[in-house]
Amino acid sequence: MLVCAAGFVLCAALAAYALARSRSEREDLARTELVLLPLASFALLGALWFVEYRAVGSAARAGGLLAGALAGVCSLWVARRFAPSFALPLLGTLVLSLGAVSALRESGSALHEWLNGPRDPGGASKAPAVTSAPLPAAGDRPPVVLITVDTLRADRVLGDSPARVPTPSLDALAADSVVFTQARSAAPWTKPALATLLTGLSPLVHGMTNRRARLPDEVETLAERLRAAGYKTGGVGLNAHLERAFRFDQGFDDYAFPARADFGIGLGARVLTRFFPTRYPGVFPNTTAIAEVAVAWIRAHAREPFFLWLHVLDPHWPYEPPAEWLDEPEAEPRRWGESEMVTAVQAGNTKPGQAERERVAELYAGEVRYVDAELARVLATLRELDLYERALIVFASDHGEEFWEHGRYEHGHTLYDEVLRVPLFFKLPGADARATVDAAVSTEALTPTVLDVLGLAYEPARMSSRSLVPWWRTPAVAMTEALFASGTYYFGEKRAVVFDGTKLVLELDTGRSELFDLRQDPRELHSLVAALPALQAEGLRLAADWQARCEGLRTELGIQGDATADAGEGLERMLQELGYAGHE
Template sequence: MTNKLFVFIIILFFIAVLFTAYHLFIQKELPKDINQNPPLGNQQIKCLDCNIILISVDTLRADHVGTYGYLKPTTPNIDKFANQAYVFENAYASSPWTLPSHTSMLTGFYPQKFHAELPTDILPENALTIAEILSENGYKTVAFSTGAFITRNQGFAQGFATFNELQNWQDAQEISQKSINWLNQNQKSKFFLFIHSFHTHDPYSPQDQFIKKIDSDYQGYLNSINISQIVDINTSKTNLSEYEKRRIVSLYDAEIAELDNYFGQFFKTLEDLKLMENTIIIITSDHGEEFGEHGGFAIHSYSLYDELLRIPLIIKIGDQLNHKRIQNLVSLVDIVPTILNIINPKSPILSDGQSLVGTFNNEFNNKAVYSETASSKQYMLQVIEEGENKIVKGTFQPKTRDNTQILPKAKMVRENNYKLISNFNGSLELYDLANDPNESNNLINSLPQIKENLIKKINSY
C-alpha cells in the first residue's frame, strides 16, 4: 500500500467518525445506562401498525376495581372490557404520585433517571417519550390531560402533535367527549391517543346518582370533601368517626363509578367506528390512594404500601379476545417496551422495563419491581395546601433542578412475595405479602437472608 493511499484511507476514517459523532450529537440524548432488553416469548402476539390508546386514570387503586375483586359496583364497563383482555394482577407504580409515575409510563425508565421526582420538576428534553418514538414512525399523536403535573410546562407534551390541557380537572364528561370527537375526526389515521383523567383524584364531589349507586343507605351530611378538609384530617385538626371515614371511601368509589360511566361511552364509540379491531388499548393508573391503612387518609405520595402502589394494568390487543389473568410482577416501566414489541416485534427495546409479550404466552419472568418517592408527608401536605391553589390559579411554575442535588428518598423493592421498604428516616420494613397482604407484620428481624438480598437490590436500583 502506498503512503498516499494509506493517508487517504485515514482521512476517510476520520471523516466517517466526525460524521457519526455529529449525528449522535444533534439527536435527542439518551441516558448513558440504557438497557437493551430483548422481548420475551414468541412473537405471534403482534398488531403491526395498530392504533394505540393509553388511558391513565389518576389515583385508581387496583383493589377498588371490579375485575380485581372489588364487590361494590364501581367499574362495570372496565370489567366488561377486561373480560376480553390481559389483566395483570401484580402491577406496580414506580412512585406513589403523579409526575414520577407518568415519567415511567411514558418513557419506560424509572423517574430517577430523569430527575423527575419533585412537584416542581420538569421532564427534560433528553427524555425520549413513547409519543416521540411513535411520531417518528408515522403515528398521529394526541393527548388529553385534565391533571396537574402532566402538562406542557412540565415537559409532557414531548412528541405529541397536539397536547390538550383541559382546565376542569375532574370533568370526566369533558375529557371523554373531546376524546370521542377526536376519534370521530381521525378514525382513518394511524394514531397514538393518550388520555390522563384526574377524575378519581381528590377532592371528591361525585354526582348524586353515583353516590346513591355506591352508598344508598348513608344517613349523614357528607356528600363531598375538599382539599382543605383532607389536609385537616391528616394534620389531626379534624377528627372523623369511622362512619364518616367510610363515607369518604364511598365518595371515592362514586367518583370511580362516574368515570366508568364515561368509559362505557368511549368503548361504544370505538366499537361503532370499528376501531376495537385494530387498536391496542391499555388502561392503567399512576398510583392508588390511602384510606387509613397506614396512617394517612385520602392522601398519597409519601409512603410505599400496596394501597398506593398496586395499580390496574389491562391490555387489549386489537381483535384478539384473549382474556387471561397474569400473576407476574410488572411495572409502569414495562408499558413502553410492550407497546413497541407488539407493533414491531423486531425493534430494539430501550428501557428499564421489559416487554410483557412473553407473559401473554405463560412465560414467567422472576423479576423485581421498584418504587420510590422524594416527597415526605410534611412536604406534600405543604404542597397540597399551598401548591394546588397555585396550580388551579395557573400561577404554578415548574423549574429545572440542579441534577447533582441529592434528595432524601423512601424506596421499595418487591421480589416474589417479599417486599422491602426503606423509609426516609432509614428504618426498614419487610413483608411477606402472600401471608400478610395488608402489610401489618414487619418481619425485618425475622428473615435475615431475604432482608440482605432485598437490601442489595434496593441499593443497586
C-alpha cells in the same frame, strides 16, 4: 397579582383624594369622613388579598405589601403636588387600567367564549374538524389508545375484595384483555408515576420526583416514538402535573391538558361559575368533558393511524361524583371537596371518625362508577367506528389511594400496596390473546410492551424494565424480575423492592426498614425484619444494584442533573388546589 395591585392603587387614590381635599379651600368633607375613606379602601383591599392569595404563601403576601407601600408613598406625593381635580382622575384611570388588564388575563378564555361562542374542546390543541377528503386507511398499523385513570386502586376494579366497585365497562374491556392482577406503580404520585409509564424509565432515571421537575429533553417518550413511526398523536385530560410546562407534551401533535378551556381559579372564575354555571361549568373540566373531547378527537382521526392518551383526574379528590352515582347523595360531606380539609387530615389536625372514613370511601366509589360510565362512551365510539377490534387499548392507573390502612390518608407519602397496586390491561389488536397474569410486574414495562406489540424497534438496555409480551406469548419462559418504587412526595424519601413474594420498604432519612411476606400478609401489617435478616439483606442488595443501574442509565442517556420548570403563578395555585402544598 394585578387584582391585588389594583386594590392597592384604589386605596392610594382614595387616600390621595382625602388628603388633597383636606388641603383645599373647600371643607365639604368632615374630618371623620376623610379618615374613613382610606380605611374603607384598606378593608376592601384586605378582602381581595385574602381571597386571591390565601393559598399562595408568604412570598406573594410580602410582594403585595411592598407594592402597597410603594403605592402609598406615591399617593402621598401626588396628594402634595397636584390639585384634587387632577389627582383623582389620574389615579382612577390607573385603577381602571389595571382592573381591565387583570380581568382580561384571568377571564380571557371566558371573554372569547362570550363574544364568539364556545370553543371547540381542547383550546389551542383541539382536534381540527374533518372538512377535507378522508385520509387513507391505517393499513396494518393498529390504533393505540392509552387510558389512564388517576388515583385508581386495583382492588376497586379487580379481584374479589368487598370494596370492589361495579364497573361494567372496565369489566368488559378486561374480558377482552391480558390483565395483570399484581401490577405496581413505580411511584406513589402522578408526576413520577406517569413519567415512568410514558418513557419506560424509573423515577431515579428521569428525575421527575418533585413538584417543579420537568421531563428532560434527553428522554424519548412513547408519543415521540409513535409519531416517528407515522402515528398521529394526541393527549387529552386533566391534571396540573401533566401540563406543557412539565414537558409531558413531548411527541404529541395535539395536547389538551386541560381538555377544555378553564377559567382560572381566582375570584373572577368563581363569580362566572356561580352565576353562569351552564356556560362556565367549573374550574376544571370534569370526566364528562374529557370523554367528549376524546370522542371528538377519535372521530377526527379515525381513518389514520393514531395514538391517543386519555387521562381522567377522577377519582382523585375532591370526591364529588354526580348524585346519580351515590346511594345517599344527601349525606355527602361537602368539606371533602376542599383542599384545606384534605391538607388538615394529612397533617393530623383533623381526625375523621370511622363513619366519616366510610363515607369518604363511598364517595370515592361513586367517582369510580362515574368514570366507568364515561369511559364506556369512549369505548363505544371505538366500536361504532370499527376500531375496537383492531386497536391496542391499554388501561392503567398512575397510583392508588390510602384510606387509613396504615394510619394515613391519600397518596404520595408511602409505598404500601394500597398506594402502589394499580390495574393494568392490554387489549391486543384482534383480541388474539386473553389471559389473567398474577405475576408481579411494574408500570415501567408499559412503554416497551407497547413498542413490542407494535413491532417497533427499541433498545431494551435503555429501558428500566423488560417487555411484558412473553407473559402471554411464551409464558413458560417469562421471567419475574424484582420491582422497584421510589419518588415519595411527603414525609421523607422512601424506596421499595418487591422480590420473591417479599417486599422491603426503606426510609432513607431514618434508615428504618420493613419486610413483608405478601403471600401471607397482603395488607402489610407485620414486619419480618427481625425474623428474616437474610431476606432484608437481599432486598438491600437489590436496592443498591438498582440505584447503580439507574445512575448508569442516566449517564448513558446524557441526563445531567434534574430539569425544573417555572410553573407560573396560576399553575402553582392549581397544584395547591389538588393538595400539593409547599414548594418541592
